[in-house]
Amino acid sequence: MKPTPSFNRSLWVYHLNSGSCNGCEIEIVAALAPRYDPERFGVKLVGSPRHADALLVTGPVPNKMKERVLRIMEQTPDPKVVICVGTCGESGGVYYDSYSLAGPIDDVIPVDIYVSGCPPRPEAILHGVVKAIEKLEQLQGGAT
Amino acid sequence: MIEQLGGFLYVVLGTIFVALFGIGFGLGVLGVDRKLTAHMQARIGPPLRQPFIDIRKLLLKENIIPENAISWLFNAAPVFALAASVTILLYLPIGGLPPVLGVYGDIILIMYLLTVPALAMVTGGFASGSPYATVGAQREMITMMAYELPLATVFIALAWRLARAGVQDPFSLASLTSTPIWSVAGPLGIIGALILLIVLIFVTPGELSRVPFDTPEAETELAGGLMVEYSGKNLAMFYLAQGVKSVAMASVIVALFLPWGLSEFVPGIPALGILLDFLWYIVKVLAVLFVSVSLIRVAMARFRISQVVTMYWIYLGGLGILGLTLLFLDSLGGV
Ligand code: SF4
Numbered sequence: 319m320k321p322t323p324s325f326n327r328s329l330w331v332y333h334l335n336s337g338s339c340n341g342c343e344i345e346i347v348a349a350l351a352p353r354y355d356p357e358r359f360g361v362k363l364v365g366s367p368r369h370a371d372a373l374l375v376t377g378p379v380p381n382k383m384k385e386r387v388l389r390i391m392e393q394t395p396d397p398k399v400v401i402c403v404g405t406c407g408e409s410g411g412v413y414y415d416s417y418s419l420a421g422p423i424d425d426v427i428p429v430d431i432y433v434s435g436c437p438p439r440p441e442a443i444l445h446g447v448v449k450a451i452e453k454l455e456q457l458q459g460g461a462t
Numbered sequence: 463m464i465e466q467l468g469g470f471l472y473v474v475l476g477t478i479f480v481a482l483f484g485i486g487f488g489l490g491v492l493g494v495d496r497k498l499t500a501h502m503q504a505r506i507g508p509p510l511r512q513p514f515i516d517i518r519k520l521l522l523k524e525n526i527i528p529e530n531a532i533s534w535l536f537n538a539a540p541v542f543a544l545a546a547s548v549t550i551l552l553y554l555p556i557g558g559l560p561p562v563l564g565v566y567g568d569i570i571l572i573m574y575l576l577t578v579p580a581l582a583m584v585t586g587g588f589a590s591g592s593p594y595a596t597v598g599a600q601r602e603m604i605t606m607m608a609y610e611l612p613l614a615t616v617f618i619a620l621a622w623r624l625a626r627a628g629v630q631d632p633f634s635l636a637s638l639t640s641t642p643i644w645s646v647a648g649p650l651g652i653i654g655a656l657i658l659l660i661v662l663i664f665v666t667p668g669e670l671s672r673v674p675f676d677t678p679e680a681e682t683e684l685a686g687g688l689m690v691e692y693s694g695k696n697l698a699m700f701y702l703a704q705g706v707k708s709v710a711m712a713s714v715i716v717a718l719f720l721p722w723g724l725s726e727f728v729p730g731i732p733a734l735g736i737l738l739d740f741l742w743y744i745v746k747v748l749a750v751l752f753v754s755v756s757l758i759r760v761a762m763a764r765f766r767i768s769q770v771v772t773m774y775w776i777y778l779g780g781l782g783i784l785g786l787t788l789l790f791l792d793s794l795g796g797v
Contacts, residue, residue, distance in 0.1 A: 325522065327512075328512070328518075328519040355500070355506055357500060357507060358505075358506050358507065359508075360515060369689070369692075371523070395525070395694055397524075
């Protein structure tokens with residue numbers, strides 16, 4: 319289904335930790351705190367992937383996590399965007415070449431937006447969310 | 463025959479009006495709550511129409527029914543919750559307007575109706591077949607049993623005091639609103655009634671599953687609890703029910719404790735009186751929800767489920783009985 323503008327103003331985010339070192343989590347929490355207040359734009363952290371419009375995935379996806387990541391991806395109702403936070407998810411980062419990786423994330427699920435940094439600053443994460451909204455806007459302008 | 467038809471039309475049109483008003487105002491109330499909460503946390507907060515945007519978005523989303531859910535029950539629960547919430551509003555006076563179904567029910571009926579949306583949520587939670595939702599549903603039932611005691615104490619104490627003061631039919635909402643408790647009670651009774659008001663204000667967040675009594679929906683431990691498996695249209699319906707229920711609960715407090723209107727200040731112009739009463743009612747509902755939902759939500763953290771029960775049964779139940787006793791002592795001296 320084609321997303322409408324109401325989508326951009328009410329992006330509910332589910333945070334999925336797939337083997338991250340917790341550095342990215344701390345920055346995500348910092349991005350959600352009153353200083354940046356993403357709730358101004360309707361961004362809200364939700365507890366269940368069923369409620370989510372955006373998946374915020376961190377970490378390099380170890381073998382054991384692969385199945386869970388796929389499952390959470392399927393549990394999220396369409397339309398949705400996937401935002402990969404941190405260098406780990408992009409390339410493996412400090413875990414690059416590890417024997418236990420199934421990832422990086424885009425080997426497991428399709429990723430829409432990449433946010434680089436180890437960990438990325440809260441500003442960068444918010445920028446990623448803005449990019450996600452821009453992408454949604456393109457979809458609304460373009461074909462169904 | 464014509465009269466019956468007229469009555470029928472009145473009820474139907476009234477129901478449609480109340481449903482639309484309840485849903486619109488309910489969402490507005492949620493928006494105001496979010497904005498005020500944000501300001502109290504030194505944030506800017508979402509725009510007031512945020513809940514409307516959320517609903518529009520949720521209606522667009524895919525509606526997933528989990529494989530191991532009982533699908534008809536899973537789909538029926540949100541409808542029940544919304545319908546029951548609107549039904550409560552039908553029995554409550556809105557502004558200066560009499561309740562649409564006022565002649566058919568009283569405060570006891572409202573007490574029962576208030577449990578129906580919660581029961582619908584419990585049913586939906588159990589039907590969704592997720593362990594998180596099951597734990598959430600159990601907690602919701604425990605919370606329900608816990609807040610029922612203080613709630614019943616408040617209603618009964620007020621109605622009983624009115625009966626002592628010689629009011630006919632003390633349980634009906636018409637007599638509860640036309641003779642506010644403050645007008646019949648003496649000084650002791652007024653202290654008692656204030657205590658009961660505080661009890662009712664603390665029952666409200668439990669009734670609406672808001673912080674600090676949102677144990678059934680605990681985002682952090684239960685991942686949304688009862689709602690965990692709901693998405694899209696069904697989630698939107700629960701969202702609407704939440705708004706309507708907030709309005710209903712606030713209207714109960716307004717009807718019991720703050721029933722005064724403004725229409726007597728503009729005698730002779732009935733239309734203006736009705737309009738003023740209506741706006742005044744909206745102000746009162748917002749004020750009640752500000753104290754009982756937003757303020758408490760910002761000031762407190764979530765209770766554990768065992769603490770919820772202690773809080774409601776021992777502390778608030780105790781306070782309720784204290785209020786009842788004060789009203790009793792008052793009636794001994796006063797009448
Ligand atoms: S990107 Fe860096 S901070 Fe983020 S999870 Fe990986 S190692 Fe940790």
